[in-house]
Amino acid sequence: MSTLTTDFEQPTMDDYPTRKDSTPALLYRRDPVVWGERDDGPIDQKSLDRYDDAGYLQFESLISADEVQVYRDELRRLSEEPQLRSDERVVVEPSLDEVRSVFEVHKISDVFADLVRDPRVVGRARQILGSDVYVHQSRVNYKPGFGGGDFFWHSDFETWHAEDGMPRMRAVSISIALTDNYVHNGALMIMPGSHRTFVSCTGQTPEDHYRESLRKQEIGTPDQSSLSILAEKHGIDVLTGAAGGATMFDSNCMHGSGGNITPFPRSNIFVVFNSVHNACTKPYAAPGRRPAFIAARDFTPVR
Amino acid sequence: MSTLTTDFEQPTMDDYPTRKDSTPALLYRRDPVVWGERDDGPIDQKSLDRYDDAGYLQFESLISADEVQVYRDELRRLSEEPQLRSDERVVVEPSLDEVRSVFEVHKISDVFADLVRDPRVVGRARQILGSDVYVHQSRVNYKPGFGGGDFFWHSDFETWHAEDGMPRMRAVSISIALTDNYVHNGALMIMPGSHRTFVSCTGQTPEDHYRESLRKQEIGTPDQSSLSILAEKHGIDVLTGAAGGATMFDSNCMHGSGGNITPFPRSNIFVVFNSVHNACTKPYAAPGRRPAFIAARDFTPVR
Numbered sequence: 001m002s003t004l005t006t007d008f009e010q011p012t013m014d015d016y017p018t019r020k021d022s023t024p025a026l027l028y029r030r031d032p033v034v035w036g037e038r039d040d041g042p043i044d045q046k047s048l049d050r051y052d053d054a055g056y057l058q059f060e061s062l063i064s065a066d067e068v069q070v071y072r073d074e075l076r077r078l079s080e081e082p083q084l085r086s087d088e089r090v091v092v093e094p095s096l097d098e099v100r101s102v103f104e105v106h107k108i109s110d111v112f113a114d115l116v117r118d119p120r121v122v123g124r125a126r127q128i129l130g131s132d133v134y135v136h137q138s139r140v141n142y143k144p145g146f147g148g149g150d151f152f153w154h155s156d157f158e159t160w161h162a163e164d165g166m167p168r169m170r171a172v173s174i175s176i177a178l179t180d181n182y183v184h185n186g187a188l189m190i191m192p193g194s195h196r197t198f199v200s201c202t203g204q205t206p207e208d209h210y211r212e213s214l215r216k217q218e219i220g221t222p223d224q225s226s227l228s229i230l231a232e233k234h235g236i237d238v239l240t241g242a243a244g245g246a247t248m249f250d251s252n253c254m255h256g257s258g259g260n261i262t263p264f265p266r267s268n269i270f271v272v273f274n275s276v277h278n279a280c281t282k283p284y285a286a287p288g289r290r291p292a293f294i295a296a297r298d299f300t301p302v303r
Numbered sequence: 304m305s306t307l308t309t310d311f312e313q314p315t316m317d318d319y320p321t322r323k324d325s326t327p328a329l330l331y332r333r334d335p336v337v338w339g340e341r342d343d344g345p346i347d348q349k350s351l352d353r354y355d356d357a358g359y360l361q362f363e364s365l366i367s368a369d370e371v372q373v374y375r376d377e378l379r380r381l382s383e384e385p386q387l388r389s390d391e392r393v394v395v396e397p398s399l400d401e402v403r404s405v406f407e408v409h410k411i412s413d414v415f416a417d418l419v420r421d422p423r424v425v426g427r428a429r430q431i432l433g434s435d436v437y438v439h440q441s442r443v444n445y446k447p448g449f450g451g452g453d454f455f456w457h458s459d460f461e462t463w464h465a466e467d468g469m470p471r472m473r474a475v476s477i478s479i480a481l482t483d484n485y486v487h488n489g490a491l492m493i494m495p496g497s498h499r500t501f502v503s504c505t506g507q508t509p510e511d512h513y514r515e516s517l518r519k520q521e522i523g524t525p526d527q528s529s530l531s532i533l534a535e536k537h538g539i540d541v542l543t544g545a546a547g548g549a550t551m552f553d554s555n556c557m558h559g560s561g562g563n564i565t566p567f568p569r570s571n572i573f574v575v576f577n578s579v580h581n582a583c584t585k586p587y588a589a590p591g592r593r594p595a596f597i598a599a600r601d602f603t604p605v606r
Binding site: 227 | 449453563564
């Protein structure tokens with residue numbers, strides 16, 4: 001006679017399984033997109049609804065032209081800081097000896113720290129996520145023209161879930177443009193509405209995958225069939241706008257960017273806010289965590 | 304006492320010197336852009352003026368949806384023809400065993416031959432060039448999505464002058480779209496107005512350069528400083544439009560195309576018409592001619 005019992009360790013249910021199976025799958029999102037209300041911050045109801053629908057929102061001139069100049073100057077200053085050249089958080093293009101990205105820039109620079117806690121920035125993140133937020137990742141990027149590479153389609157959440165242990169879709173990215181984004185110089189492309197579908201990817205995360213994946217991601221890349229379905233259903237938006245503008249997008253937006261053969265470089269500040277109620281745990285599909293400058297383990301709310 | 308004499312072989316003056324010097328240069332165009340008149344063909348005066356200004360012109364639905372299907376089917380038929388697989392005019396992507404381009408397609412296929420002599424096509428070319436015209440090059444292209452490469456900035460005339468011996472800027476290209484061109488799937492980019500400046504390039508043309516240059520051109524590539532000047536002055540137009548539409552552009556337009564990470568493939572028919580008064584002679588800056596399927600030596604007018 002068998003007894004029905006729940007007296008055993010319940011396996012953790014994973015709503016967003018990925019990198020565990022040999023076939024890709026399209027799964028429904030199981031989390032809200034907008035967690036806060038109109039009165040929680042500066043975003044109006046219409047814009048909140050649009051974010052809910054499309055998975056992203058653009059703001060013209062979130063910061064002023066003067067501020068753009070301040071952040072450009074600060075990026076230049078950081079690029080020229082000899083001490084930072086050997087810092088693992090600074091990504092240098094070896095052939096040109098030029099700085100491409102500075103990670104954890106809100107800890108390296110007071111100027112960027114102030115920007116992250118600016119109500120125009122963190123206020124919008126808190127409103128969308130309906131809670132206090134902490135910085136999961138921050139960086140400032142500089143990409144020259146004349147042949148900058150593309151970045152293939154991906155969901156950030158897929159990586160953050162698999163490699164960083166982010167449990168749920170309750171994070172938002174903000175990209176603040178320090179240069180003009182045209183349709184022709186490698187602007188961000190988003191499949192609007194794709195944030196409601198989780199593309200479960202195939203493959204297994206190797207050790208220290210982040211060293212490769214920051215350049216060109218292979219594991220955690222959606223399959224062509226899933227991408228075709230999403231692109232047919234949702235289309236593709238190319239997000240243009242002048243320097244000083246900003247884009248906020250959901251952690252599960254299917255996005256990428258084309259290459260850039262134009263003479264016009266691109267530079268932006270990129271901050272990922274995560275809800276304090278969604279702090280990262282153990283990676284869901286990776287042998288180890290990524291370094292803290294890529295995936296924070298300090299969940300102190302931004303104040 | 305010296306005598307002034309012209310009794311020696313006058314060196315041939317070259318208005319468009321290129322690949323002869325170690326420094327690049329920006330030179331004025333020394334040819335008209337529109338050689339014909341309003342009454343010479345189907346293009347109205349406003350459009351001729353626009354072509355004169357911008358160096359290109361777009362036509363919505365130059366051919367019907369049914370015709371688009373006919374040409375797609377014909378491309379598929381040619382792709383599957385076993386005999387053509389070993390033909391040097393057929394470019395196959397080895398890793399996928401898929402046909403990417405068929406050159407001299409108006410000689411290989413009656414269907415495309417009829418298109419080239421269609422008054423909607425050749426009539427416009429005759430009008431712009433103000434004379435009878437012959438086909439300098441024809442091809443049909445198929446580029447899949449999901450990572451198709453970019454094509455860097457160049458002037459076709461620079462190559463045709465240097466490598467094919469085309470004397471003057473009196474040729475026009477027409478590209479007829481067999482798929483939709485979006486801003487995001489590697490559409491043609493043109494710097495409008497750049498056709499009035501000849502960018503003299505550095506380097507020397509090696510033997511059999513065309514084998515390389517059809518994939519990725521290095522020699523005959525404009526320098527970054529010249530491109531920056533032209534892009535600042537003229538900006539960059541991205542030429543979108545539905546299947547069936549066409550773009551005609553001047554031989555000296557500075558143009559290129561970005562890569563294509565979208566799922567949407569691109570396919571087009573491309574024909575270069577040259578004036579019969581501008582027939583190619585000896586290459587201006589190359590050790591030998593390119594093969595006739597890339598640069599025709601038969602100057603019989605299209606009838």
